């Protein structure tokens with residue numbers, strides 16, 4: 001299975017396949033399993049439907065690793081439009097942003113300025129920006145930017161970060177983030193990482209996820225546990241139960257199109273659930289990472305394609 005995972009992650013970086021996939025109608029049909037649609041309006045419609053099922057949302061305008069400042073500003077503009085639309089339509093949603101989409105690899109100062117403007121806009125509309133975490137070469141710079149922005153008193157409530165349980169460094173990072181009062185989304189981690197920086201064995205990643213989620217649950221800030229793994233979810237529930245931590249003090253987060261039954265069940269049990277909803281034309285790398293997580297999805301998608 002790890003071989004297949006590596007193969008899909010390698011494919012997620014293939015430019016030819018990406019160009020073909022994103023432009024073809026077959027590609028779009030396949031991506032519909034995990035992507036809410038191509039346009040802002042599609043994402044807002046799905047957000048409203050998810051809200052009606054009692055779940056909050058975080059919106060991801062797909063795209064990463066931009067190659068010009070112009071593209072970075074264009075990507076930011078979509079998020080500004082989203083913040084306005086969320087406010088005007090009174091949706092229960094925030095935004096998830098990748099710093100490489102905001103130009104991090106071109107100029108970290110550009111990405112920081114764009115993220116600051118988004119956080120200011122979020123604050124002005126009573127909203128929140130989650131900075132997604134990408135590959136490990138970007139962990140430190142992402143943490144630095146989020147900590148600097150969060151240190152501005154006016155942005156205190158408006159920005160949070162993601163920590164990946166597969167990285168060895170994550171416990172120390174969480175200690176620091178908790179000391180600063182920064183809201184964390186904990187996930188297992190979706191990139192291909194070397195054994196020098198990340199646990200190669202799933203069992204170790206899982207054990208670390210449980211350990212780190214306890215640290216988050218124990219802290220006063222409102223954090224998110226992002227996983228579809230019932231063992232992780234059950235561990236969090238029982239820790240919260242044993243320590244008198246009310247379900248209103250944290251949320252579970254899951255991806256659009258993944259474990260929908262589990263999402264609904266958690267809501268019916270009284271837990272907060274947030275659905276991560278990606279949309280946009282640049283869906284290919286995101287989509288391939290989802291296949292990497294569960295290669296069985298390929299069979300599922302192939303069956304669907306034949307049925308249509």
Ligand code: FDA
Nearest residue numbers: 132133162187188189190226227228229253254255276293
């Ligand atoms: P795991 O991979 O062990 O899967 C557990 C079970 O969940 C599987 O057995 C299967 O039933 C189900 N499942 C998991 N993935 C599935 C899929 N794609 N399709 C169908 N079923 C699936 N990563 C990152 O590096 N940076 C980030 O910023 C984020 N952000 C983020 C936000 C949110 C809301 C979520 C849910 C996830 C992320 N991730 C992420 C991705 C995360 O790191 C991880 O790759 C996936 O969540 C898969 O890991 P699980 O914890 O679900 O467990």
